[in-house]
Amino acid sequence: MYVRRRGFIKYASLAAAGSIAGLRPFGALNALAQTAGDYKALVCVFMFGGNDANNMIIPFDTSGYTNYSNVRAGLALAQNTLLPLTPLPNFALHPSLPDVQSLFNSGNIALVANVGTLVQPTTRTQYLAGSTVPQNLFSHPDQQEEWQNASQDSSAPTGWAGRISDVLNGSYNASASVPMITSVDGDTLFCNGIATTPVSVSAGNLGNAACSEGAACAARLSTAQSLITMSTGVSLVTQDQGIASNAYKYSSILTAATQSVTPLKTVFPTGSPLAAQLQQIAQIIQVRAALGVQRQIFFAGVGNFDTHSDQLTLQASLLTELSGALAAFNAATIEMGVQSNVTTFTMSDFARTFQPNSNSGSDHAWGSHHIVMGGAVKGGQMYGTWPTLALGGPDDSGSNGRWVPSSASIQYAATLAEWFGVPQSALATVFPNIANFKSNNMGFI
Template sequence: MMSRRKFLKQSSQTLGAAALLSSLGRIVPAQAAAGDYKALVCIFLAGGNDSNNTVIPYDDYAAYQAVRGTGALLNIPQAQLLQIAAASHQDKLFGLHPSLPELQALYASGRLAVLANVGTLVRPITKTELLGSGPRPENLFSHSDQQAQWQSATASSSGQSMPTGWGGRLADDIGSAYNPGISFPMVTSLAGVTLFSTGKTTSPIVPGATLIGLDGKDPVATAAYNAVRKLQGLDLGMTLVKAKSAITSSAIDNSRTLQSALKNAPALSTPFPGTSIGGQLKTAASIIAARGTIGLSRQIFFCTLGGFDTHAGQPGTQSSLLAQLSQAMKAFYDATAELGVEANVTTFTLSDFNRTFQPNSGLGTDHAWGSHHFILGGAVNGGDFYGRFPALQLKGPDDLTGEGRWIPTTSVDEYGAKLAEWFGAADLAAAFPNLGNFDTGRTDLAFMKAG
């Protein structure tokens, strides 16, 4: 049984998150046709994943080994790499980190694609321009700034009159068209209230704290819940208090609606790993299973896996984190297949930045720029690489600083826009205001199937 003290503590978390939500009303249950349903699932690798040790050129292994050789202890022996081919890159062979066997299998089956060298950009730019006065994103190697820029699809950390994320803006753009008459949130954040999930009119539902003690099974929790609702019903003649009370009430109502929908959804037989990212993706799969009750034909999910800031002790840390990622993504894909929506759900990764190709002195790497990412789903043109892989050469044409900080050749805007286009966005510029700075006709970014 939940104690009164525990309930009050957890309720404060719930109400704090609820205060950030816009006016969320009760949903009207409706049946969402599987053929019309689509979901985007973002996995943010917080801290900056070292993609130089995630995707490694197998044919040109010597260039990798020359910098990350055995003396640095960051070198992954060629024999341990999980080989994958890249037809659009002159049939070159690459190797995945040995902790990614599940992703290797998904790649081989045509369900997983790799997008090379993505990052925050103001516009396409060369090394010569950057070393001159060419525009670059603000605070390039700062965790907080680069996380904000990846999630907002801007190259600025300041001056935004209304800070919003591209997931939230995408929901702003298409919510009424695809989810008419449904006031249940289109965006679900399984990592707290995040910038990515917040639009001008969109706010996420945040399962977890908002579901605590609302099932009516615990008498102490139920009594406290009823007391909160009674207080909310009092007319104190205070406009701001009444407005906040209405927001809180709606948030709690949505949480109870979600809890009821999850209770009545078909149980998943797909096993998930007992990790944080496994739990988040299991919740996302459960909510997708409940889509018929919830009635949404478009949904966006945000998950996170942290710990990638590997300035020291990188080999063991990254190996563990990538294993968690690979196992959880495979379980999630299997769950969507179990539900018959594997072609309707696309999962993709984001991260603060890549890490320096040149190791540091502490068995780790430092903050860098362009990185490689995974895109997974039945609608993905998988089994191939997209974008342009950088030249792994210190002080080479793709290295900004001489330590292996790759200048991105694909922007966050271009990456997100391709996902949004598949999702059904009516106005890509609404979600990606700087998209006009880039070539939207690129043929090397066709990682999503039409429709």
């Protein structure tokens, strides 16, 4: 069963549109030239439910495709529908990813093969012999959290983005008016640090001020604001009041900033929740100078990729949404002149079994393939090690195609963190198990 584990608090859920005392004069600030400078942003797109990467990137050479088709049977995509990758003639993409194909072929996207949660380098033999592995492999909630906390222990209370903010916020965002991290997909472990509290906003409604209850709207707002200032002496209530107060403050700041600039011309796909999220992120990046930020991290999400049945239809729709949203976001970064300053990457619970199940779907697996996009990315290449696609083969953790990752999710994350500005001396703080691996940089950026 697919479970999307996250808190239910959206930090901006109480926020109202309008201005508050002490807001910066955003109109004046945004009149200044907004050059990229030392600005950098990381944008995570989490594919909730476990994307079947075996049908996202497919062998395209004769022997490779024949093997793929034989094993995948009813899940095999027809070879003449696949999208060839010009720099990698032995591979092709799912037919629902035409924009990703174009961006890869033009060098703006890299593919990273067979990445997954690991405590230490692990082979099939070691795994079968009982080697130490992450907690609760193949479990949605645990693997979602372990990708997000990079600790390979689902009980770890902070995420790797939050820990990056803990390390870098004072150096880069000391005078910022908003937190370094913004989620447009609810409260997530990825965003939480020890000293870092993210802001969470609703895509397309920064102030969350929409109200359709007529005269009751003003009363609701007045009640919410009075609760923030009410003295109770109860620590938990006081903490919640602080969260709500910050929600008002940050949402008001973001609303005022984004309303003071000319909207971006880039057209995002309509009817797509992911496109709406990435459009909101682009709008926040557009006012980076007004917000006083040099570093930002964003979290977006798309799902449900838990395709135990009817996979061909469901995954095609989701990958179509992903492809169009990524292309529009890339175009927006070009419009803003920050394409080389913004790196977008995917994460997911896990991949899915290479061998289909009996319901026209596939089941929970392990190592997966991912997409990294941006002007700083060394695109048009595949990084990591492609698994041997053989049931019970050297990379199978069992007998139905659950690939043992050849690269760890923390190596993937550390590569992004180093580009973002995390010094080598702080990598162990952000990624507790990084010393278990010979390399902390996969070279794709």
